[in-house]
Amino acid sequence: RTTHYLFIVVVAVNSTLLTVNAGDYIFYTDWAWTSFVVFSISQSTMLVVGAIYYMLFTGVPGTATYYATVMTIYTWVAKGAWFALGYPYDFVVVPVWIPSAMLLDLAYWATRRNKHAAILIGGVLVGMSLPLFNMINLLLVADPLEMAFKYPRPTLPPYMTPIEPQVGKFYNRPVALGAGAGAVLCVPIAA
Numbered sequence: 001r002t003t004h005y006l007f008i009v010v011v012a013v014n015s016t017l018l019t020v021n022a023g024d025y026i027f028y029t030d031w032a033w034t035s036f037v038v039f040s041i042s043q044s045t046m047l048v049v050g051a052i053y054y055m056l057f058t059g060v061p062g063t064a065t066y067y068a069t070v071m072t073i074y075t076w077v078a079k080g081a082w083f084a085l086g087y088p089y090d091f092v093v094v095p096v097w098i099p100s101a102m103l104l105d106l107a108y109w110a111t112r113r114n115k116h117a118a119i120l121i122g123g124v125l126v127g128m129s130l131p132l133f134n135m136i137n138l139l140l141v142a143d144p145l146e147m148a149f150k151y152p153r154p155t156l157p158p159y160m161t162p163i164e165p166q167v168g169k170f171y172n173r174p175v176a177l178g179a180g181a182g183a184v185l186c187v188p189i190a191a
Contacts, residue, residue, distance in 0.1 A: 015050035016071045019043065019097075029091050029141060030148035036138070039095075040131040047097055047130065048123045051104055055118070061109040064122075068101030087151055090141050096133040100126045 051064035111117035
């Protein structure tokens with residue numbers, strides 16, 4: 001019996017770590033918008049795989065919601081840690097897992113604990129709802145682009161560090177002006 005409960009705890013913690021790291025793109029605001037599709041696919045998959053495995057092991061409807069709650073708490077703790085390091089409150093966006101997990105639980109309960117139906121129906125429900133909830137969540141962030149350039153993560157490798165766009169600096173160069181003038185002059189000739 002003790003081994004049974006210990007296994008449940010290990011599954012919950014490890015799955016949480018996997019899911020949170022799979023969503024590393026939206027977890028931090030510096031890559032939030034650029035990788036929304038990657039996040040949606042990885043998070044939907046990780047939530048369904050982890051929650052179904054966890055749910056089938058316990059056999060209890062409601063387990064997926066519990067699993068999503070553990071992930072949410074874990075992420076809020078990480079958000080607090082980054083905030084304590086001096087990053088702004090908006091730097092970490094906590095993903096919305098709980099409503100999608102509730103739909104997964106509902107599918108498991110409604111199909112009389114049929115694991116295949118839970119995987120198919122619940123998986124489709126999670127896949128459709130999770131991007132929607134998280135898009136709404138992202139719309140509430142003040143300015144993710146500004147956040148990306150002002151506060152890049154020290155943990156990012158150099159090739160992933162955001163580069164501030166040099167808008168306006170190129171247009172005053174003689175080469176750019178010559179290229180623009182050349183393009184304008186060539187249009188009537190080509191026509």
